Amino acid sequence: MDKKPCNSSSQDPEVRKGPWTMEEDLILINYIANHGEGVWNSLAKAAGLKRTGKSCRLRWLNYLRPDVRRGNITPEEQLLIMELHAKWGNRWSKIAKHLPGRTDNEIKNYWRTRIQKHIKQAENYHHHQSNNQLHHPHHELSTTNSDQTTSNDNTNNNYQQASTSCHVSTTTMPDHHHHHHHHPMDAYSPTSFHHHPPPPLNNDLFPTHQFPTALDHSSTCTSQENNYWSMEDLWSNMQLLNGD
DNA sequence: AAGGGATTCAACCGCCTTTAT
DNA sequence: TATAAAGGCGGTTGAATCCCT
8 A cells, every 4th residue: 555665754755856956965065074975864864855865875976076077078088988888888887986086877878878879870880881791680789778787797899899990989089069067066057046946945954044145146157168156156055054 | 049859967766786683 | 594774776767958950
């Protein structure tokens, strides 16, 4: 019947989902600064966040941690990713350990959005070239797993050849992608606040102070590149949070 | 200038493993 | 030791954004 698998106890079944607000980020950063990370479920409660422990952990690890590396993937990093993926398949966290500051999520996303399609293109190309040859039964680089990963050795060098030969190579990889890669601390896009409902502050947490005043445009830049909250803004809000 | 398809990426889910009781 | 809870992982999703006509 009413099985409530996780998140037992504690009334307050309200668990927030979706994008993190700046307020939530600040609470999390602040809490971890004071108490350290780990024990995520209790951390979430103690900090007053209406999030699951998992969600807090993910947010911290992938985004808020101070040592998350900012900026676009470099050609060197890309090469490494390609090599390691060729070796290990979709073992993202394992791969990530070899790219300091990069998260498994980021690498996974990068792979799927930036590399995979090139490889597929290259494969198609080869395919057509060697039409009379036997057709590879799709190395299936993605989609429905077919799990190269779980097969433990999975030396799926399947596409290794493709990746080295196609123009995914660093020299031709245009880097054309600019912007994005906001990362941890500077990642508070003011525009996002306009797309989301006003900060859902509960006054238990913020009895006297209110961030939103700091969220007006006075302190934001308009250029795309700098269209994020500055460190100063963050800090001042953080101090407000701390009650000075 | 506006509409719409394509792309990106933060964050979710379910499953499996590890740790705690 | 057995069971439950937490942590970790990889696949997937969809809102926001980009890009093209």
